[in-house]
Amino acid sequence: MKLIILAAPGAGKGTQAELLSKHFNIPTISTGAILRKNISEGTELGEIAGKYINDGKLIPDDVMIKVVEERLLESDCKNGFILDGFPRTIAQAEALENSHIKIDAVLTIEVPDEKIIERLGGRLECKNCGSTYHKLYRAPKTEGVCDNCGGKLETRADDKPETVKERLATYHEQTEPLKKFYADRNMLRVAHGREEIADTTAEVIKALQQC
Ligand code: AMP
Numbered sequence: 001m002k003l004i005i006l007a008a009p010g011a012g013k014g015t016q017a018e019l020l021s022k023h024f025n026i027p028t029i030s031t032g033a034i035l036r037k038n039i040s041e042g043t044e045l046g047e048i049a050g051k052y053i054n055d056g057k058l059i060p061d062d063v064m065i066k067v068v069e070e071r072l073l074e075s076d077c078k079n080g081f082i083l084d085g086f087p088r089t090i091a092q093a094e095a096l097e098n099s100h101i102k103i104d105a106v107l108t109i110e111v112p113d114e115k116i117i118e119r120l121g122g123r124l125e126c127k128n129c130g131s132t133y134h135k136l137y138r139a140p141k142t143e144g145v146c147d148n149c150g151g152k153l154e155t156r157a158d159d160k161p162e163t164v165k166e167r168l169a170t171y172h173e174q175t176e177p178l179k180k181f182y183a184d185r186n187m188l189r190v191a192h193g194r195e196e197i198a199d200t201t202a203e204v205i206k207a208l209q210q211c
Contacts, residue, residue: 001024001026001080001082001104001105002080002081002101002102002103002104003020003080003081003082003103003104003106003107003208004082004083004086004087004103004105004106004107004182005017005082005083005084005106005107005108005109006106006108006175006178006179006182007108007109007110007111007193008111008113008116008168008171008172008175009116009120009164009167009168009171010111010116010117010119010120010123010164011109011110011111011116011193012109012111012119012193012197012200013084013109014028014030014032014033014084014132015132015138015197015200016107016109016197016200016201016204017030017082017084018131018132019197019201020082020204021082024082025079026077026079026080026081026082027076027077027081028081028082028084029068029071029072029077029081029082029083029084029086030084030085030130031064031067031068031083031085031086031088032084032085033084033130034067034071035049036053036130036156037130039053040127045063045067048060048063049063053157053158054157054158054163055163055166056158056162056163056164056165056166056167056169056170057166058088058089058170058174061089061091061092061095064086064088065091065092065095065096068083068086068092068096069095072099072101087178088174088175088178089174089175090177090178090181093178093181093182103187104187105187105188105189105208106178106182106187106188106189107189107190107191107204107207107208108179108188108189108190108191109191109192109193109200109204110190110191110192110193111192111193113168115193116164116168117161117164117165117168119134119137120159120164121159121161122134122135122136122137123135123155123156123159124153124154124155125153125154125155125156126146126148126149126151126152126153127151127152127153127154128146128149128150128151128152129146129149129151131147131148131149133146133147133153137195137196137197138197140153189207189208190207191203191204191206191207
């Protein structure tokens with residue numbers, strides 16, 4: 001299964017990607033997580049990315065395309081992968097198409113903007129492994145501690161209200177047109193994000209059964 005998850009920030013793509021990754025036993029490639037790791041390690045890529053992420057803007061296409069092309073060549077992607085956060089622009093989608101990697105489906109998770117703003121307010125992320133939690137909807141067993149690895153949970157720097165608004169605007173302007181791009185290629189599958197994570201997963205599985 002080679003799958004793209006296309007959704008607004010905070011729509012639950014990371015959470016659903018994690019669950020699907022376990023279900024299909026394939027890795028999730030989260031471009032946001034790759035960038036945050038590079039920022040915390042102070043790499044050259046991290047230095048470039050930091051400037052854009054903190055303003056809720058997208059990292060330039062040529063940089064992102066190179067990052068993803070290199071990652072998809074790694075051996076764990078041989079039997080499939082889930083792309084979480086890529087492509088985010090038509091140029092990125094065209095680059096992926098030109099690389100001749102055959103994508104099976106593109107899943108979109110629809111959530112209204114008001115819900116997203118409410119959700120991102122309570123989101124937490126593990127500094128160590130990148131797992132995501134929510135203070136109300138997906139609380140960790142021990143407050144502030146990751147269930148998976150015991151790492152420290154923190155609020156993402158780009159989840160502050162001004163940046164969230166900018167990220168949503170960027171999504172509608174630059175990423176949402178990808179729905180038509182993939183619908184035209186008969187690859188788009190639509191799921192609706194629900195209040196409960198398990199209900200969203202049921203929608204996602206139903207949408208993917210059409211593959
Ligand atoms: P995410 O964790 O997917 O919400 O990504 C966090 C941030 O990383 C985004 O708001 C962008 O600034 C940047 N980013 C992640 N993926 C991409 C991409 N494919 N193209 C450009 N910027 C990206």
